[in-house]
Amino acid sequence: MNTCELFSLKDRVAVITGARRGIGAAIATLMAGAGADVSISDIDVSTGELDKVAENIRQTGRRALAVKVDASLKTDWENMVNLTIKEFGKIDILVNNAGGGRGGTLLTCPEEDWDFTMNVNLKSVYLGCKIVAPYLINQKKGAIININSVESLKAVLPRSHPYAITKSAMTMITKGLARELAKSGIRVNEIAPGSIKTEMMRYVWGQPGFDERMKQFSMWGRMAEPEEIGSVAVFLASDAASWVNGATIVADGGALC
Amino acid sequence: MSLQDKISLKNKAAVVTGARKGIGAATAIMLAEAGADVALVNIHIDNVEINGVAARIRQLGRKVSIIQADVSKKQDVDAMTKQVMAEFGKIDILVNNAGTFSSSKLLESSEDEWQQVLDVNLKSVYLCSQAVSAGMMERHSGAIVNVSSIEGMRLFRDKAETYPVTKAGMHLITRGMAREMAGFNVRVNEVAPGSIRTETMKDVWKDPAVMNQMRSAPPMLRLAEPEEVASVIVFLASDAASWVTGEIIAVDGGTLC
Numbered sequence: 001m002n003t004c005e006l007f008s009l010k011d012r013v014a015v016i017t018g019a020r021r022g023i024g025a026a027i028a029t030l031m032a033g034a035g036a037d038v039s040i041s042d043i044d045v046s047t048g049e050l051d052k053v054a055e056n057i058r059q060t061g062r063r064a065l066a067v068k069v070d071a072s073l074k075t076d077w078e079n080m081v082n083l084t085i086k087e088f089g090k091i092d093i094l095v096n097n098a099g100g101g102r103g104g105t106l107l108t109c110p111e112e113d114w115d116f117t118m119n120v121n122l123k124s125v126y127l128g129c130k131i132v133a134p135y136l137i138n139q140k141k142g143a144i145i146n147i148n149s150v151e152s153l154k155a156v157l158p159r160s161h162p163y164a165i166t167k168s169a170m171t172m173i174t175k176g177l178a179r180e181l182a183k184s185g186i187r188v189n190e191i192a193p194g195s196i197k198t199e200m201m202r203y204v205w206g207q208p209g210f211d212e213r214m215k216q217f218s219m220w221g222r223m224a225e226p227e228e229i230g231s232v233a234v235f236l237a238s239d240a241a242s243w244v245n246g247a248t249i250v251a252d253g254g255a256l257c
Numbered sequence: 258m259s260l261q262d263k264i265s266l267k268n269k270a271a272v273v274t275g276a277r278k279g280i281g282a283a284t285a286i287m288l289a290e291a292g293a294d295v296a297l298v299n300i301h302i303d304n305v306e307i308n309g310v311a312a313r314i315r316q317l318g319r320k321v322s323i324i325q326a327d328v329s330k331k332q333d334v335d336a337m338t339k340q341v342m343a344e345f346g347k348i349d350i351l352v353n354n355a356g357t358f359s360s361s362k363l364l365e366s367s368e369d370e371w372q373q374v375l376d377v378n379l380k381s382v383y384l385c386s387q388a389v390s391a392g393m394m395e396r397h398s399g400a401i402v403n404v405s406s407i408e409g410m411r412l413f414r415d416k417a418e419t420y421p422v423t424k425a426g427m428h429l430i431t432r433g434m435a436r437e438m439a440g441f442n443v444r445v446n447e448v449a450p451g452s453i454r455t456e457t458m459k460d461v462w463k464d465p466a467v468m469n470q471m472r473s474a475p476p477m478l479r480l481a482e483p484e485e486v487a488s489v490i491v492f493l494a495s496d497a498a499s500w501v502t503g504e505i506i507a508v509d510g511g512t513l514c
Contacts, residue, residue, distance in 0.1 A: 003488075004264070034261075084258075174514075242485050243481040243485035257431075257432040
């Protein structure tokens, strides 16, 4: 097997949530570029962005399926997985990327915001793993990749917030499932991105003079593009990572190391 | 840019220490498969193994150089670096893989034993990194991958041993250098293998009792081949890992998680 084959996802089927833009869209496009057919979903399909990602995937010569999914709803997951199986016949890769958060600090966060954040960031991962795992177990091969955050590892912001709490909890889903599913030939890993130019972080990099300040104060002098997380996800999904299991790969330009 | 372009190491020059067998040999071959010219460094070069590795790399159409060096000696490291520069003109990738296994207990080992393990496992990383880093920083391009062990991350036996101490020490070389060289576009990462079928560890895995224990240690219930570590090293050396630095990736089938 040569190196390119080792990193290839040829004829695999990937399911990616939260794929209309940012890291999810980058993972979807790069996985298609590596040879996978991709089922992409998002809670918001009204903007045309998800269809655009599907179009990009088709341009690579791979098949794409775009579905509206609220990842915190069991019925939405079931519907999407059924459609994916009908369209592609199997699932090899699950990327739990959908996420978000509300509520500033724990001490002032309204209860609805706490519940919302737990549901979109954590319940979504539980549901996705639970509903997709049987298909992976059945074929004795598969990879699950959870998209975490550097905020799970260190209190980056000077406040406690529900988002970071869900991301820390996600690590135990990753590790527990990595051990539980290993005997079925399934690997479960996560990526903890930091300083990525996504919409979620626009409030940081969208400020006037940001690039100048970045050059002065950051080690790298830049934030990273979503594609730089996409390539880590492709690696983890591929046979090149056959002995990587239960791992958290921090991709943050070294800020936390 | 497609993923295959990002993984590619076409026309890069790599140095792999301890390249005679095991993880070092597998890494050297896989780096060449990805397109790199490779300098094979070992303390013993008068043997069939290293010539076999060199032959494979030549077959792949890449340049190869076999260099005798004791990488725990500055004089040898300087001569080695000089020779690689003369033959390849640059060094893009350094894999600090050379090392020795020792089961000697800290409290019982002689000063000579301590010194030998420290020099081969830790001083070698300092010397080789120092020798190549100036060129990498000058060219604003480079990747260093250190090979440690999961034994440097958690105690597996109820005693203090010299070997894990050296591997734990490597973490701070990795992280410190990652921060120091980030501004020069040089990334430094580390793989921490566990349960790999290498010659160095054969005394361990050839004992049936230990073998059974080892086999059951990783949740994936097998030993891995050196190639399964090599592929992670290739990933870290490539642009696919452009935002990954200062990171320690456990390559252990999930033992640590």
